[in-house]
Amino acid sequence: QVQLQESGPGLVKPSETLSLTCTVSGDxxxxxxxxxxxxxxxxxxxxxxxxxxxxxxxxNYNPSLKSRVTISVDTSKxxxxxxxxxxxxxxxxVYYCARASLTMIAYWGQGTLVPVSS
Amino acid sequence: QSVLTQPPSASGTPGQRVTxxxxxxxxxxxSNAVKWFQQFPGTAPKILIYxxxxxxxxxxxxxxxxxxxxxxxxxxxGLQSEDEADYYCAAWDDSQIGYVFGxxxxxxxx
Numbered sequence: 001q002v003q004l005q006e007s008g009p010g011l012v013k014p015s016e017t018l019s020l021t022c023t024v025s026g027d028x029x030x031x032x033x034x035x036x037x038x039x040x041x042x043x044x045x046x047x048x049x050x051x052x053x054x055x056x057x058x059x060n061y062n063p064s065l066k067s068r069v070t071i072s073v074d075t076s077k078x079x080x081x082x083x084x085x086x087x088x089x090x091x092x093x094v095y096y097c098a099r100a101s102l103t104m105i106a107y108w109g110q111g112t113l114v115p116v117s118s
Numbered sequence: 119q120s121v122l123t124q125p126p127s128a129s130g131t132p133g134q135r136v137t138x139x140x141x142x143x144x145x146x147x148x149s150n151a152v153k154w155f156q157q158f159p160g161t162a163p164k165i166l167i168y169x170x171x172x173x174x175x176x177x178x179x180x181x182x183x184x185x186x187x188x189x190x191x192x193x194x195x196g197l198q199s200e201d202e203a204d205y206y207c208a209a210w211d212d213s214q215i216g217y218v219f220g221x222x223x224x225x226x227x228x
Binding site: 035037039045046047048049051052060061062063096100102103104105106108109110111 | 161219
């Protein structure tokens with residue numbers, strides 16, 4: 001069974017960098033079949049796709065976040081990571097990692113709330 | 119920033135049929151399959167419909183999806199109290215080369 005688990009600091013200060021890691025079990029982040037993705041949801045609001053890594057290292061990002069986002073993969077640990085720099089209060093959200101394909105987004109992590117506050 | 123437009127709310131009494139619309143464009147719904155997700159407070163979204171009208175195993179057949187042009191809809195027949203949740207549509211967008219999501223619809227069972 002595929003499982004994803006987000007981990008990272010619970011609080012980030014404005015202007016700093018938000019860093020999260022997603023640990024995958026039951027599948028390989030090197031799989032060429034899937035887009036290993038980050039999605040976020042501000043409190044009380046809708047879902048926003050952040051970006052993904054695929055084919056063991058290629059990436060693509062939401063144009064609205066592209067200048068601040070980096071997604072990387074560590075195949076030795078079967079993990080992929082998110083870095084979002086120069087954060088503001090508007091980046092406060094529940095951050096989800098997920099396994100996506102063109103067909104569906106079938107597997108999600110439980111999500112982790114990251115407040116941005118001084 | 120949601121690219122797909124949904125009504126903010128929908129409601130019905132137990133047993134009724136509720137329909138949620140999702141409007142997009144030629145670069146997303148118009149050229150790619152639509153997915154629907156159900157989300158309860160404090161939990162991750164769960165796939166409800168994929169490939170416009172396919173249900174994963176375990177999803178009741180009360181849920182059905184359809185698509186026409188650049189719009190899609192989700193229907194819940196025989197509404198039940200446990201269907202009270204937020205619902206999101208999504209589709210791959212050829213311009214963004216990634217997924218776009220709907221604005222979300224809160225379904226209330228009266």
